[in-house]
Amino acid sequence: MPGRSISKQTLSRLPEYLRVLQGLEGQGRRYVSATAVAEALGLNDVVVRKDLASVSGAGRPKVGYVREELMGELEHFLGYDNTQDAILVGAGKLGQALLSYEVFPQYGLNIVAGFDSDPQVYGSEVGGKKILPMEKLPGLCRRMGVRIGIITVPGEHAQKVCGLLTGSGVLAIWNFANVHLSVPEGVLVQNENMAVSLAILSNHLKERFRTK
Amino acid sequence: MPGRSISKQTLSRLPEYLRVLQGLEGQGRRYVSATAVAEALGLNDVVVRKDLASVSGAGRPKVGYVREELMGELEHFLGYDNTQDAILVGAGKLGQALLSYEVFPQYGLNIVAGFDSDPQVYGSEVGGKKILPMEKLPGLCRRMGVRIGIITVPGEHAQKVCGLLTGSGVLAIWNFANVHLSVPEGVLVQNENMAVSLAILSNHLKERFRTK
Secondary structure, X not given: OOOOOOOHHHXXXXXXXXXXXXXXXXXXXXXXXXXXXXXXXXXOHHHHHHXXXXXXXXXXXXXXXXXXXXXXXXXXXXXXXXXXXXXXXXXXXXXXXXXXXXXXXXXXXXXXXXXXXXXXXXXXXXXOEEEEEHHHHHHHHHHHOOOEEEEOOOHHHHHHHHHHXXXXXXXXXXXXXXXXXXXXXXXXXXXXXXXXXXXXXXXXXXXXXXXX | OOOOOOOHHHHHHHHHHHHHHHHOOOOOOXXXXXXXXXXXXOOOHHHHHHHHHHHHOOOEOOOEEEHHHHHHHHHHHOOOOOOEEEEEEOOOHHHHHHHOOOOHHHHOEEEEEEEEXXXXXXXOEEOOEEEEEHHHHHHHHHHHOOOEXXXXXXXXXXXXXXXXXXXXXXXXXXXXXXXXXXXXXXXXXXXOOHHHHHHHHHHHHHHHHHOO
16 A cells, blocks of 8 residues: 555564565465464564555465565565665764665665765775765765765764755755754654663663562 | 663653753753753653653652753663673674774673684774684673673574574673574564664655655
């Protein structure tokens, strides 16, 4: 059902479903049921059934979904078949890791260049992408119609970089800096907040040892 | 109210609250209200009020919380004042970025060593941490009582590494590999799933351009 909005919770589960379906490659299974996907992920099968129905419609009674069709629908829904250009700002260790991350193109993300404020790295290449000076950012974004900006600068510079990106036409910010970013309306910030993950891990350990 | 369980949604907002409170440092404000925190983050203030009450009790009428006390309570709840040892497996670009990430100690995470299967990197240091051969993993985990394992190996090796970690006493896995991991009961997997973030960004762009 393209054109329909979907909750963030559902959206965040879709890549997991796709991973399970991809994992079944080579087992020669033509069909896969929502129940089987739910079991593989340890999720409630009512949830999985509902999520899949919102992307693909209901599976066939008894047999479920045609695996390859469902994979195609998930990939389309997730935008993996529709590559988006992005730029990255901050070519430190994390930035370099992301520039070199070979898996992004499979997810429809094409990082076209990195930017940094350190003249020493201008012109160098990381993961096959040129590192350019900040002054070139607005022009390149506008010329190429770049809509996604990845921020991997230290926290104290992140808001300034964010303003530069949104001022250059970027509509979606992927923020790895550990600060809250203010953006104009209509711009999305997706925080890759490692502090949240750490809090969840630490809370789990606390609860584990409390119940022992 | 220590000892009480808390939802993952609430837990994931707590580090954001802490960031806002830290950001007010230097403004000389002794008190801060749930409303002010909600405004800074663009959240509903009923949500923030409820979240903060679960960590700290209700704020004082009219004035709210004593900022520094609330920060201390959040830090304690999040486990930031209680450092946990962790090890990292997979000293590629992403692994190296994490080993060098200077912010982790502030969140109570202390990576004691990195492990890799490539003999060429044995004995080298990244971010002040030694890279050790895989054979040393079980012994070190048991000796130091390491409870957190960070996986930054390619997807096809992640499950094997995960088994090695849980078999060595690790109870919380921070998974950066793009595969679903099966773990024994009582072990938590926190997926740092970049595919999810990318799906959310891409969906936002799709919706933006649909409404234009």
